[in-house]
Amino acid sequence: MQTLAWSLFDPAAGQGGRQFAEIGIALLLSTLIGAERAIQQKSAGLRTHTLVGVGSALFMEVSQHGFNSVLGLDQVSFDPSRVAAQIVSGIGFIGGGLIFVRRDAVRGLTTAATVWLTCAIGMACGGGLPLLAVAATLVHFLVVRGYPWVTRRIPALASVGQADVRLTYRAGEGVLPRVLEHCTDKGFRVLQVHVDSRERVARSGWGAEGADDADVRDATRTVRLEIDGPGNANDLVGALAEFDGVLDVAAHATDSAD
Known part of the structure; x- marks a missing residue:
């Protein structure tokens, strides 16, 4: 029983403290982005962004560590980047569902791009690049919060x-x-x-002495x-x-x- 428990949490098998920390960082960063979108009352808010970020991080963990048991076998080729490529393709379905056109006005582009960025942040966390994930999160807040302030002061940039x-x-x-x-x-x-x-x-006539109180x-x-x-x-x-x-x-x- 102790051997089984140790194997489940063996860092060499990809289930150690580092992997849990990476998923935790993805949870924190995607929650921050989702909270900002929820405050703006966008169609994809806190739960959507959080699940996208954590899910992407988990996919990256599986991509890197989920096939360790078969790597020692003969005639087994392993390309961890293939899972990452499939994540990028699959997230397009969620983003596409957030975009709609109404009377020649396109809505949902920024929210869809935010979901796409949250996916990338989760992938960075799961891929062992938490500093890049934090930097990308800061860039998100710079763009969605800072750029409108700039465009309001530069009419040529106003959309x-x-x-x-x-x-x-x-x-x-x-x-x-x-x-x-x-x-x-x-x-x-x-x-x-x-x-x-x-x-x-x-x-009429409120407060006026002798005035008719007519409707x-x-x-x-x-x-x-x-x-x-x-x-x-x-x-x-x-x-x-x-x-x-x-x-x-x-x-x-x-x-x-x-």
């Missing part, structure tokens, strides 16, 4: 971004045509318009615009807020490649 603009305005004053025209003038393309109608009840019904509209373009969504919101008849406006900017 086409998407935004959802939610606007509430008084009906019957021609507000929506002016809003759409302004978006077009600022370089945005309106992809879709969703309009919800409702009635807002406003009471005044104001027909309002709430519209959601899906737009994309190289402009700044926050600047657009500020301009639309100054329009006569606009009661409320807010925008949520998204990166179409994410």
Whole structure:
């Protein structure tokens, strides 16, 4: 029994402390990347990235140590790089499932690339290159967190971004045509318009002595615009807020490649 237990955890058989440490490092690094994606509310988040990183590390461990028992046999050839090549090919199925096209706007590219990078980080950990894995993880955070800050300050590098603009305005004053025209003038393309109608009840004469407490019904509209373009969504919101008849406006900017 002791001989069997020792053989299971024999470092020479690829099941020693080093291998467990490599998988642990892959777990830590892929969790950090997955947490960042989850905070950004992307389709592939914490669990997906963590499983991809740990799974890739395990594949590399199997590639290096899983065939030790047959290496001493005659006429046995062994190429550990073949498993690594198959990992790179197989991860494309997960990445491809995260990418979709909607009205000529491609989404999911950054998340798919992040899954691909997490796979490489896991392979590096399983292949005994933890320092390179840590460096690649730092590069990930530099790119996904630092590059948007740079592109916002260099207009020539800015990619086409998407935004959802939610606007509430008084009906019957021609507000929506002016809003759409302004978006077009600022370089945005309106992809879709969703309009919800409702009635807002406003009471006049509050606090005024002798004033009639009559109900005044104001027909309002709430519209959601899906737009994309190289402009700044926050600047657009500020301009639309100054329009006569606009009661409320807010925008949520998204990166179409994410």
